[in-house]
Amino acid sequence: MITLFHSPRSRSTRIVALLKELDALETVGIAVVTIPRMDGSGGRDPRNPHPDGKVPLLDHDGTLVWESSAIIQYLADLFPQAGLGIPVGDPQRGPYLSWLAWYAGIVEPVLTLKAIGVDHPAVARTFRTEAEIQARLAGALKDKPYLLSDRFTATDLLLHSPYAWFGKPGVPAIDAWVDRCTDRPGARFAAEFDAQHAAD
Numbered sequence: 650m651i652t653l654f655h656s657p658r659s660r661s662t663r664i665v666a667l668l669k670e671l672d673a674l675e676t677v678g679i680a681v682v683t684i685p686r687m688d689g690s691g692g693r694d695p696r697n698p699h700p701d702g703k704v705p706l707l708d709h710d711g712t713l714v715w716e717s718s719a720i721i722q723y724l725a726d727l728f729p730q731a732g733l734g735i736p737v738g739d740p741q742r743g744p745y746l747s748w749l750a751w752y753a754g755i756v757e758p759v760l761t762l763k764a765i766g767v768d769h770p771a772v773a774r775t776f777r778t779e780a781e782i783q784a785r786l787a788g789a790l791k792d793k794p795y796l797l798s799d800r801f802t803a804t805d806l807l808l809h810s811p812y813a814w815f816g817k818p819g820v821p822a823i824d825a826w827v828d829r830c831t832d833r834p835g836a837r838f839a840a841e842f843d844a845q846h847a848a849d
């Protein structure tokens with residue numbers, strides 16, 4: 650049995666979108682749980698087995714997978730027929746894994762610290778800056794509609810997600826890519842799912 654622990658309008662929303670893109674909603678159940686929210690609402694949910702009480706979390710027959718980038722890679726590998734992952738042996742596998750890891754190691758800390766107003770030279774020195782992140786993304790999108798090729802992959806689903814949340818950055822190549830990624834069955838399904846479950 651596979652279960653996604655999800656809280657509406659959170660980082661797990663992108664995993665709900667992924668399940669739709671993978672055509673995996675029949676196989677993977679979604680357990681809606683609460684989390685403590687920045688505004689003081691919500692709270693840790695005892696039904697959520699995540700060691701930190703966070704979402705997303707995937708439980709596959711009792712084995713836990715945590716961190717969005719790992720969950721996305723795990724599910725894309727589990728449902729290869731959807732073509733959202735890049736298989737071992739494909740020359741694009743390296744860039745594919747690198748974009749997913751770069752999100753977790755660089756993009757999320759930089760954008761989160763920026764959003765909460767932390768500005769320190771050591772942060773820029775260690776992780777680089779939001780401007781450098783945008784330059785990397787815009788560079789990759791200069792000559793193609795998605796990060797790896799003409800095809801939407803799990804990298805696009807993960808990497809565009811902060812801009813779907815915080816808003817587009819005003820960089821034409823990135824803004825157009827975010828529009829392409831949000832105008833997809835997965836993103837539309839996840840938005841509807843969250844609207845229905847937000848009050849739960």
Ligand SMILES: N[C@@H](CCC(=O)N[C@@H](CS)C(=O)NCC(=O)O)C(=O)O
Nearest residue numbers: 659660684685702703704705716717
């Ligand atoms: N890097 C993690 C971040 C997970 C995370 O912080 N999730 C938030 C929701 S957006 C959460 O569960 N917060 C509740 C808490 O911190 O207790 C991932 O992408 O999976």
